[in-house]
Amino acid sequence: MKAIKILILSITIFSNTALAQENSTKEFVSNVEGSSLVLPQIQVIPIKDTKNDRQYELYIKLPEGYSENNDIQYPVIYYTDAIWHVEILSASTEYMLEDVILVGISWQKDINEDLKKERGAHISRFRDYSSRKSTKPKIQAKYQLGQANKHLDFIRNDVITYVDKSYRTDPNSRTYFGYSMGGEFGTYILLSQPDTFNNYILGSPSIKNDVPYLTELNTKFGPFDASNRNSSLKANVFISRGSLEKEMVEPIEEFIILLKDRRDGGLSVHKEVIYGNHGTAFPMTAVRSVAWLSSLMNHVSSDNYDVSFWDIPHLNNAFISTTPEDRKDGISVDTLAVNSNDRNAILKLSQDIFDGKHGSYDALLISHKNKLVFESYYKKGRINLPHGQASxxxxxxxxxxxxxxxxxxxxxxxxxxxxxxxxxxxxxxxxxxxxxxxxxxxxxxxxxxxxxxxxxxxxxxxxxxxxxxxxxxxxxxxxxxxxxxxxxxxxxxxxxxxxxxxxxxxxxxxxxxxxxxxxxxxxxxxxxxxxxxxxxxxxxxxxxxxxxxxxxxxxxxxxLNKGKLKGEQLISAEYLAKATSGIVKPTQDWMPKDYRFGYFWYQTIITVGNKRYDTTFAWGGGGQRVIVIEELDLTIVISGHDGEDKIMTQISEIIIPAFVKE
The missing domain is CATH 3.40.710.10 (DD-peptidase/beta-lactamase superfamily)
Structure with missing residues (x-):
């Protein structure tokens, strides 16, 4: 259904574009007196840049059902050049991302009238979206370029503060959308104050001469250090250009390399080349970026979302369920039935995993008595996407x-x-x-x-x-x-x-x-x-x-079932018993001393109180584990992309004890 909606939206966009081009070549004559179209879902709210005494407007669209769903916090998409982008973003999110608040930020309303007449109502964007001053004194004096820092302060201190106070917003899911100079402004935000937004959509950013300055900003922010969470940009980035924008290829590629060379575990960068020039590539940039955005707001990947694992954006929020969905995939489901203290401990562990307190992990599943009773996804984890298994x-x-x-x-x-x-x-x-x-x-x-x-x-x-x-x-x-x-x-x-x-x-x-x-x-x-x-x-x-x-x-x-599947002996029981036993002792220094090795399966003893449990598991680098404890009828699955991979401590101390009966 989602794919059909996207197709309808694409046809609508191109039909309207063609119609607009056709009408622009004709003189439109009508004897009927018309009226202006008012979009009732969109509120226009005046707002002041309190530090610089400038007047702007916000175009705010709330999702359908906002007033009825008082317990929901909604993601917010902030976008510049509001009057240019409001219709396409409203349409795109309506079809692909319905439960989201849209906040468009206008150009300055009380701008110098002479400048407005000379260059148009959008004149303030040259000042607000540019991060560097002009080297030509006359141009600089006239347009006051290079005030991106002031405009960012306005967005952080006035706009976001107002929106968060006035509406039920999700503080973990803020997105910036900018195109052309708006995209240029987005690159500045990303490398100067990246915590402003969680997700950045940078359509055809006008950074032809800005890469050296962006490199300087990146240097000031500092390199990524896996042991220091604050060193990460912690952002999902969608960056695009038109296929015919030849002059944009080199600077955008240099910018992408700049980001990827950080080797930043909290940074995900996705690039798309969209057919068209700077103007004609815009409609599909909006559509594709919103589709990308939906993939990081949902633990179920969007239709046909097929990229390499490293290009998968991080989820803005953890998906945690103690009553997993029956997806008709051969997995029986039930409810997590442990005491309240253990339940709360597992829930806290899950949130801590999402927050990165135990490393970079993407999924944690718990099955008891052959039924999935707990399911959670973080970072790059998706319920319907394959995850690398390493060893x-x-x-x-x-x-x-x-x-x-x-x-x-x-x-x-x-x-x-x-x-x-x-x-x-x-x-x-x-x-x-x-x-x-x-x-x-x-x-x-x-x-x-x-x-x-x-x-x-x-x-x-x-x-x-x-x-x-x-x-x-x-x-x-x-x-x-x-x-x-x-x-x-x-x-x-x-x-x-x-x-x-x-x-x-x-x-x-x-x-x-x-x-x-x-x-x-x-x-x-x-x-x-x-x-x-x-x-x-x-x-x-x-x-x-x-x-x-x-x-x-x-x-x-x-x-767990000794090689049986629905009553059929799929794997030789005799072989499996030997494969999952501790036959030899591994000799690598990096391997825990109490681990033993069978036929490519590991075995260890986990102690809970005064009880000892024989534990067998598959193990792959980055945190891939399939853990089986037959005596507890327990199966635990973990997947991740963590370098140190120390999650077994939390599994042993929090999850396994929850299923031990005193």
Missing amino acids: AVKAYTSLVLGRAIQLGYLTMEDLDKPLIHFFKELNPEKFTKGAEKITLHKALTMHGGLNIDRDAWKEIEKDSVQLKGHGLVQMLLEQSGPITSESQTYLYGNYNPMLVMAVIDAVVPGTAEDFIKTELLDKLGITNYKWSTHMSGLPEAGWRASIMSRDMLKLGHLV
Whole structure:
């Protein structure tokens, strides 16, 4: 429905534009006496710039139902050049973002009449939206350029203060919309006082000569430091230009690079190139930016919103539910039924996660007795968008192997056979000494013993033909140093998982890619996913796959239920029991000392009071976890993009104890 509305809106925009162009070439003659159109939804409120004694007007449009919904706080979109933009923004938000307050800021009303007659009613925008003075004394004396700082003070101290006092506004969801010089003004706000707004829409910003000054502002604000939340711009930025605005390409690209070079975890930058010149690109800039805006005000992504993970804007507010929605996706739902103290603690933890107090996380889901009872999304998390899984993919590869065993393509005894046993077409004469010592068991526990020179391997990767298919195994076993008992120690990485994936591909009918889809993902109802392909043509086995957070929960339920799905034994129970046990002790310094490793699954003991609970989990960098505690009938899913990834402390101290019965 939303897509249909957008289509109707687009047709309306272009129809009206064409009609206006046609009428502009004709003399309009009518004998009928007309009257001015008054938009009853829009209030015109006079407001004064108290510091500079200037008069302006605000065009305020409240959402339908505002007076009836007294408990709702509404997002606010502030936009400059109000009279030019009011109609298109009103129409766009009506169709795509209904529950929002629009606040248009006019040009100065009591401006010098001679200037107004000479340049038009918009003359004050040259002064108010420009951040630098003119180098030409006559122009500077006449137009008083470079007063963006004063206009920003007016917006912060008078406009926003008035709107927040007069209406029920959401302080976490303020948006600025500016086009052309208004976009230029927005770049100044972003790099001088970014906390003014949460979201910035900068359409074709006139920054042709401003990048050096913007760079200076960025330097004054200071670099991003992950340990200091105040060092982040904490903003979502939509920046666009017309495809025919050739003179705008270089400065806008330089500005985008300036922002992205901050490596700012709280900053999201989305660029769009819209067909047209500076004038004709405007209507679709409004439409597309409002569609983008809707995607950061809702935990459900807008229709056809398909961008890279890093371009997903941060949610303005956390979505937290103790009564998750039944989305008919194979996940049963219920209500969070814990005592009030534990419930409040979980709710507080969720808000703290959103506020960044525990790092950068995107989702937290809790399932009890195979029913989703708590669901929350933060930052880049969306209920219907796949999230990168990093090394948690290794655990999912282990489940694929368990499916192959359940179907009889492998046996438990095969786990201890030499891995080369499964590749009849390879040339063993070229294998490194001791290649036969590598078994599936060894590879699954990161004890394969491969010792590859990285520089030499990079050269091999330049000729990827020799790595195609099972040629990958041939080359790994050729290029490795000798496999010995000394080399077969715990070594974390992706060589071992790819050996396992190659075995799966060798023994199942068809390809490993088809097998993963038909025998695991399809059966779980996991259809919205991305699973990348290794240069060998095999599916990646250790990383580079994305699935939705609810689908992570399905994999956790499969482990919780000992490999069964709706009564069918999907994964070999014997294999799964071994895969999720603590077989070996990892040796990396960065890994907690009480963690143990099974077949690409981790295992640890979590203590609550005087009780100890065997906990198994998939784990990927950035904070991807599928945690299963069988004794508590509990499954917890976490996804994130945090560098330090220390959320397990809060999970152990707040969430798990809530489900322990005294």
